[in-house]
Amino acid sequence: MDMQSPPSICAVAIVKGDERFIEEWIVYHRFIGVDRFMIYDNSPELPLRALLSPYRHFVTVIEWPGDPTATWPGRNLQTKTYTHALAAAMSQHDWVTFIDVDEFIVLRQHENLAAFLSTFEDFGSVRLNWHVFGHNGYYEDPDGLITSALTRRMAKPSPRTKAISRPESVFSIESAHFCRLKPGWRTADANARLYTDDLYPGKTDIAHINHYTCRSFLSWMGRVERGDVSFDRADVPAEHAWRLDPHLCLRQFVETVAKDKNELVDEYMLRFRRQILDRLSAAGNDRTPGLGSPRLELDDLHAAIDGPLAITLRPQPARGWVSRKISRMLSALRAHRLLLRLLRGRAGR
DSSP: OOSOOOOOEEEEEEESSOTTTHHHHHHHHHHTTOOEEEEEEOSTTOOHHHHTGGGTTTEEEEEOOSOTTTTSOSSOHHHHHHHHHHHHHTTTOSEEEEOOTTEEEEESSOSSHHHHHTTOTTOSEEEEEEEEEOOTTOSSOOSSOHHHHOOEEOSSOOSOEEEEEOGGGEEEEEETTEEEEOTTOOEEOTTSSBOOSOOOTTTTSSEEEEEEOOSOHHHHHTHHHHOOTTSOGGGOOGGGGGGGOHHHHHHHIIIIIHHHSSSEEOOGGGGGHHHHHHHHHHHHHOOOOOSSOOOEEEOOHHHHHHSSOOEEEOOOOOOSOHHHHHHHHHHHHHHHHHHHHHHTTOSOO
16 A cells, blocks of 8 residues: 555646746746646636646646626635635645745745645645745846746745645635634644744745745736736725725835845745746647546536536546545535535635
8 A cells, every 4th residue: 555645736826917927837836746737717818728738737727707706705706716726626636725826835945845745744734924026127027937037035034925735624715825724723834833923033944935026117017907816896905905006006116116125136946947948848849638637627607606516527546545535535525515615605705
């Protein structure tokens, strides 16, 4: 019996207007150990299915224009979409993370995510603090890789985090930044300490999130037109009003990005430049789909809203671990219950 089967890890993102950068994000995270990507395409043009076809053996694209969750109870498009993804991924993966295309998981002391996550057997979720990168003086988006072009960030880590969680431990998604866990489960920081908001020395020495919040001045100012999946335009908190007003957006850039998000040179990600470029090049030449890999299709959006998820899953290869199979059967049941909570207004608030 194979007791060393590596964990399956899924990354979920909702994407709009990031077509130029998403391949770098996918290739890098694939390199550090993400097994499957669930990408919700929120662009009206729905370009991602064709763009990401070279990666279709491990990337699932769900066409998600506008706000397909408008009739669902809950906080906003982002958290409701993540709840939908959690229900779909729960029986298929051991860990799931909800991160944006401008966020990169950085492992400072482990070869891959499986090795890193093996240190968290007693926890249901791991929260990684941001390192926030600025525009590095770029007026327009730089050519080439974002992880190579943007090397200046805030000196101190941000108190904000993103989580990697065991689907079975999640009760609901309260925020894009963390999950509410079921009783009995605990959340750790990157050092396997019980999570607190304290930014103690060394908190990001093992792992963190590089948040490329501003690729350039023009990309920052484009926020107003693009909108933000984190907020309903009709109900934006006062502290985030700048996201909807060009003048306030410019002021926010001057007072935050230009002021303190370019303080420190951090070139750690340059070590991955060659691997990312090589894999991007290979993907451009290899258009053959993978064999025997799981596929997820959203056959009927209305069924997802009004009834059980209309999802077709092709069988995964046997993992050789009977207990894991039993656990995933139970997870499938929990996934259905989670969706029911979403539809009844008990999840994602």
